[in-house]
Each structure stands twice: as C-alpha cells, then as structure tokens.
Amino acid sequence: MILVTGGAGYIGSHVNKQLHLQGYETLIYDNLIYGHRESVKWGMLEIGDLADEKRLEEVFTKYPIDAVMHFAAFAYVGESVREPAKYYKNNICNTIHLLEAMRRHHVNILVFSSSCATYGEPEQLPITEDMPQHPINPYGRTKWMAEQMFEDYKNAYGLQYCCLRYFNAAGADPDGEIGESHLPETHLIPLVLEAAAGIRDHVSIFGTDYPTQDGTCIRDYIHVTDLADAHIRALEYLKSGGQSLCLNLGNEKGCSVAQVIDTVKQVTGREFTVRKAAARPGDPPALVGSAKKAQEVLGWKPEHGDLRMIVEHAWRWQQEKTF
Numbered sequence: 001m002i003l004v005t006g007g008a009g010y011i012g013s014h015v016n017k018q019l020h021l022q023g024y025e026t027l028i029y030d031n032l033i034y035g036h037r038e039s040v041k042w043g044m045l046e047i048g049d050l051a052d053e054k055r056l057e058e059v060f061t062k063y064p065i066d067a068v069m070h071f072a073a074f075a076y077v078g079e080s081v082r083e084p085a086k087y088y089k090n091n092i093c094n095t096i097h098l099l100e101a102m103r104r105h106h107v108n109i110l111v112f113s114s115s116c117a118t119y120g121e122p123e124q125l126p127i128t129e130d131m132p133q134h135p136i137n138p139y140g141r142t143k144w145m146a147e148q149m150f151e152d153y154k155n156a157y158g159l160q161y162c163c164l165r166y167f168n169a170a171g172a173d174p175d176g177e178i179g180e181s182h183l184p185e186t187h188l189i190p191l192v193l194e195a196a197a198g199i200r201d202h203v204s205i206f207g208t209d210y211p212t213q214d215g216t217c218i219r220d221y222i223h224v225t226d227l228a229d230a231h232i233r234a235l236e237y238l239k240s241g242g243q244s245l246c247l248n249l250g251n252e253k254g255c256s257v258a259q260v261i262d263t264v265k266q267v268t269g270r271e272f273t274v275r276k277a278a279a280r281p282g283d284p285p286a287l288v289g290s291a292k293k294a295q296e297v298l299g300w301k302p303e304h305g306d307l308r309m310i311v312e313h314a315w316r317w318q319q320e321k322t323f
C-alpha cells in the first residue's frame with residue numbers, strides 16, 4: 001500500500017488516480033485544510049495532520065505501508081514570507097514526524113513533492129539539477145531543507161528517496177474527474193480562466209517590463225498528468241533499487257504570461273479585461289527546466305506538453321468542476 005500524504009490536494013489527487021490505474025492500493029493522509037474530500041475518488045482516506053504524531057503512528061500501525069509519496073505542505077510563496085514559522089512547522093517539522101514514523105515502521109521508500117523554487121534565480125536556462133540551489137523565499141527554503149534531510153537520512157538510515165522538482169504544475173485530469181481547486185487561488189492559469197468564465201472581472205499581468213521577448217514573465221507549465229506519470233516511474237525506480245536523487249519535472253519550454261492569456265482567449269473564445277500591474281516581489285523573469293535527467297533515469301517524457309492542451313483540460317475543469 002502506498003501512503004499519499006496530501007493526497008486530497010491538486011497534485012496528490014492526480015497522482016492518486018494514476019497509482020490506482022496502475023493497480024496500486026493507496027491510503028490518503030490529509031488534514032483537508034486545503035485538500036478536498038471530493039478529490040479522493042480512489043483508495044482510502046484517513047483524515048489527519050502530520051503534526052499529530054499519535055495519529056500518524058496509528059495509521060502506520062493499521063496499514064501495510066510499503067512506500068510514501070509526500071505532498072502535504074503549505075505552498076503559498078507570499079504567505080511564506082509573511083509567516084515563515086507556519087511553513088517551517090508544517091513543511092519541515094511535520095516532515096520529520098513522517099520520516100520518523102517511516103523509520104519506526106521500516107518504510108524506506110519516499111517520493112517527495114519538491115519545487116523549482118529551490119533554485120531561486122538561476123544564472124542560466126534551462127535549469128539542470130546540478131545548478132546551485134539558492135531559494136529566495138521561505139517556501140523554497142523549506143523544500144530545499146527537506147531535500148537535504150532526506151540525504152542525511154539516506155546516509156544514516158538507508159532511506160531511498162526521489163525528490164521531484166516541479167516547474168509550474170498546470171492543467172487537469174483529461175477525463176475531467178479531478179482538477180485544480182485552490183482557495184485562495186493565486187496561480188496564473190486558473191485565474192485567467194476565472195476571468196474568461198466571468199467569475200473575476202479582470203486578470204492582472206504582474207510586471208510588463210521584464211527582460212523577456214514580450215516583457216512578461218516566462219514559466220515552464222507542465223501538465224499535472226505528466227507529473228503524475230513521473231511519480232509512478234519514480235516509485236518503480238526506487239522499488240527496483242534505484243539510487244536516491246533529485247529530478248526536475250518540466251517541459252523545457254517557456255511560455256510568457258501574455259502567451260498564456262492569448263491561449264486562454266483562443267481556447268475559450270471569450271474576451272475579458274487584462275490589466276497591467278506591478279511585478280510581484282521575488283518573481284524571477286524566467287524559469288525553464290531541463291528534463292533530460294528525468295528522461296534518462298525514469299524514461300519520462302511529457303505527453304501533454306502543449307500549452308493549448310493544458311489550457312483545454314483546465315478550462316473543461318473550470319466549467320464542470322464539482323469542488
């Protein structure tokens with residue numbers, strides 16, 4: 001059985017679906033603060049917090065857990081700057097609780113939800129895994145520190161880990177069963193889609209004089225189903241004795257904010273108000289990841305790399321969403 005912490009959240013729920021389709025039994029452990037009960041359509045759900053060590057122990061005692069996929073974390077960059085304690089407690093202290101429960105129960109396999117936020121402002125693109133990690137906000141630092149803890153646990157206790165550093169997770173389940181539903185929503189694609197749907201009266205472009213082709217920020221949007229596929233591959237890689245490591249998950253393709261807005265207009269056929277706004281502090285001009293290592297090690301290749309397809313799936317979810 002695979003324990004999926006944060007499995008009721010956006011990426012965790014898509015990975016849970018893939019695990020189910022591949023024949024794995026899953027157990028979701030989620031406090032439902034940001035996750036949605038309705039997104040747990042496969043496997044079992046135990047509601048609990050990683051801060052609650054007794055509850056975690058109960059769960060590890062009750063179920064035959066073979067491996068862990070760890071998504072549970074706070075992930076609002078701006079909030080992490082204002083309230084770093086909240087982030088260090090949840091993303092670090094609670095990760096230690098998880099690691100300790102794993103250690104007590106001899107569970108050695110861990111696939112971890114990391115982020116390209118660990119790189120900070122890269123000197124070169126595309127970003128490769130060996131580039132320096134200089135996170136520029138507490139959120140990014142918690143992900144980077146967690147990665148380092150895993151390495152120490154590997155050396156001392158034999159943990160086998162794979163950290164997956166996502167670029168910009170986007171899109172929704174192509175079957176329309178689950179999708180992205182954050183409250184509050186801060187991510188570009190769902191915000192633009194809400195403007196297209198008339199739920200918001202406008203969308204703002206944060207910064208229009210970046211040193212990029214059209215002056216707006218460039219990001220590497222990667223379909224959540226491609227992310228899910230990489231997680232299954234990472235699990236199987238570790239199960240077959242693969243070395244612990246960190247991998248980027250991106251499309252190696254940058255899209256600007258203006259391009260995203262144009263694509264949304266094309267896909268939805270809707271017009272909406274777009275306003276220029278000040279740059280968001282701490283937003284690097286461009287982030288694009290090299291996916292070479294993930295291809296070499298996991299044989300992973302994104303199948304839904306086209307921005308139009310990402311937006312189409314996200315739009316379908318936006319129109320039909322059930323939570």
Ligand code: UFG
Binds near residue numbers: 076116117139187
């Ligand atoms: N943006 C706008 N207007 C908006 C929202 C976003 O112009 O209303 C811009 C941002 O400035 C950025 C781009 O759209 O250039 C993407 O912004 P998102 O907030 O969707 O994503 P980020 O690249 O800021 O952050 C994402 C994750 C973080 C993670 C980071 C790096 O949300 O959790 O990638 O991994 F830390």
